[in-house]
Amino acid sequence: MKRLLPLLVLLVALLLTACPSPSTEESATSREESTQTEQQSGAESSSEVKVIRLGAAVSETGKYAREGKDTRQGYETWRKWVNEEYGGIKVGNERYKVEIIYYDDEGDPDTAARLVEKLITEDKVDFLLGPYSSSLTKSTSAIAEKYNKIMIEGNGASESLFERGFKNLFAVLTPAGNYTQSGLKLLADQGAKTMVLAYEDTAFPTSVAEGAQRWAQEYGIEVLAVETYPKDVADVSGIMSKFKDLNPDIFVGGGHFNDALLFVRSAKEINFTPKAMLITVGPSNPEFVAEVGADAEYILGPTQWERTMSWKGPWFGTAEEYAQRYEKLWGEPPTYQAAESTATALALHVAIENAGSLETDAVRQALLDLDIMTFYGPINFDETGKNIAKPMGTIQIQDGKIVVVAPEEAAVAEIRYPMPPWNER
Amino acid sequence: MDKLLQALLNGLLLGGFYGVMVLGFSIIWGVMGVINLAHGEFLMMGAYMAWALFRAFGLDPFASLVIVMPVMFIVGYLLQRLILNRVIERPHLMALLVTFGISISIANIYKVVYTASPRNVPVSYNGSVELFGLTFPIVKTLVFFVALSMMFILHLFLQRTRLGKSIRAAAQNKNAARIVGIEIDRVYAITAGICIALTGAAGAMLSPTQAIFPFMGAPFTLKAFTITALGGLGRIPGALLGGIILGMTEVLVATFVPGIGTNLGVAVSFVLLVVMLIVRPQGLLSGLRPMEEVE
Secondary structure, X not given: OOOHHHHHHHHHHHHHOOOOOOOOOOHHHHHHHHHHHHHHHHHHOOOOOEEEXXXXXXXXXXXXXXXXXXXXXXXXXXXXXXXXXXXXXXEOOEEEEEEEEEEOOOOOHHHHHXXXXXXXXXXXXXEEEOOOOHHHHHHHHHHHHHOOOOEEEOXXXXXXXXXXXXXXXXXXXXXXXXXXXXXXXXXHHOOOOEXXXXXXXXXXXXXXXXXXXXXXXXXXXXXXXXXXXXXXOOOOHHHHHHHHHHOOOXXXXXXXXXXXXXXXXXXXXXXXXXXXXXXXXXXXXXXXXXXXXXXXXXXXXXXXXXXXXXXXXXXXXXXHHHHHHHHHHHOOOOOHHHHHHHHHHHHHHHHXXXXXXXXXXXXXXXXXXXXXXXXXXXXXXXXXOOEOOOOOEEEEEEOOEEEEEEOOOOOOOOOOOOOOOHHHO | OHHHHHHHHXXXXXXXXXXXXXXXXXXXXXXXXXXXXXXXXXXXXHHHHHHHHHHHHOOOOOXXXXXXXXXXXXXXXXXXXXXXXXXXXXXHHHHHHHHHHHHHHHHHHHHHHHXXXXXXXXXXXXXXXXXOOEEEEHHHHHHHHHXXXXXXXXXXXXXXXXXXXXXXXXXXXXXXXXXXXXXXXXXXXXXXHHHHHHXXXXXXXXXXXXXXXXXXXXXXXXXXXXXXXXXXXXXXXXXXXXXXXXXXXXXHHHHHOOOOHHHHHHHHHHHHHHHHHHHOOOOOOOOOOOHHHOX
């Protein structure tokens, strides 16, 4: 045993630090491309081509690898467009090409913070784009604030991010507290009276869950039970069997993509059939239907954006036109995480043009003054940096398709309610 | 009362899965003294293989065991022949580093090949049946019985066959085994093959109940470690007992502690590990060989 003890210590240490890969820099290709386009446009205009350098720590590995990929592709959709079609960001009379430096934050808040510090101090980026997830945004935005760099993000919806008095953090997406608002309103209108709630105990799901309890109260829905679970949960059957005994009208599950799979599997396994299941992240992602199959039917989920929504702006056209462009580039339909990442970069782009400067103070003022309509919806920041103009949509999976059922102005179908028991389908 | 019985049943079913999941880890450690940090990754490989077979040919994950197990046996055999046998006589740290490196490589290769999107095998029968007032989740019940039969077959193999006996001999005293003419390298390679095949099978059976993604392995390696410490090294009944204790603890805490139960269940299992290491470091059932002698 004595000989094994150091081994045990080592083992635990290794597993705790079992970060899948060292951070990788992917900017090599983007640098190459931007030099190419620089040369092309250099022939057209006599003025020297300048570069705006942006930096982002985004998960390539770890828990948020899937959403991180969407985020990256969203940023890249904008970068390719701005460099190749738009001709660069206009600052005064000059055109600036864009370069984005990416690092893999491995889904770890400390790593992300360290990488953002590196982006600011070593890579000398002009502006920062956000990582995926609220917890990573939380740690990285603190670094941005310390160095007085603007960080604009579209993937950290937790409200606690904007309660810290930061001047340099802006988010284009609807804040987490409002995620379930349109869905719960719709369900209350359908006659739902009771609700249970399970959420992962990290920043974003906690915000969603607190918001859900607030909205439930507002719409007269009684909350019967609240359960939390840890980040890498492998089994939620304990939670689900407790909920089954309570026989609620609505199940609300707040977490990330993996949890959504677990909730549906587990509910069917123990034959727990609430009248509606509203799951925070997952249902709006087309891969959810592909992986869960027929059991995904009737599941509800909030969505920041869907390609069927009627938003339209002067930059990428309509939501559908943006979706087609994205599909052509990446060979897969855009998730809302991808769309909001593109919108994030676009908001920064417009603010820089409005400010006519790359100075932090001028751009910050331009962001605060911003009031635009885009393919992603309206963008208008309040003084804390939240986008207060955009409502949240709710989707339902009907016949294998993702359709918007709320709010009324964006809905394309009626909600199917209540959901039939698992064994009667 | 019903709630308690249901929780015990769920814990038992989870425990059966844990038992077969941990077996490969436990035997490799017990026989060769190698702590396989890539254990969870081999589980993940099995799960992906089942998923791919399901997607390509509509093959049921339980039927795909017929393909998954032989393939994983070859993976394990080659792993031992080509890599592990070279470090096995060296200090423990070498084997740890090698398997740690393998785990990182496999996870990242899978990320490149399959992308990080979570996968799932949507089998049609993943509902439940009511029996004696209890709810039996069909897939988990199936997993439990397949796991039990695998353990039983492995037990017979180790006790009755010549090869099984030579594996036990190699575990008990490597030098003596060598002296009586057992080809240690080959026995080790076969042992690794069997263990990795079992781990892959556990992964394949897991595929209908869980999200499959390249980085799903690490928590399983940690769990395997806990269960092995609980149940004793390299023993089949130990693995089963350890698995059932862990499964029941997790489910009972998750079911009866309101609000934070699921959180607490995970914490409790590691508290169990620490207590176990202090009180009874050889595990509940004494191992294939005493832990003190593990080289």
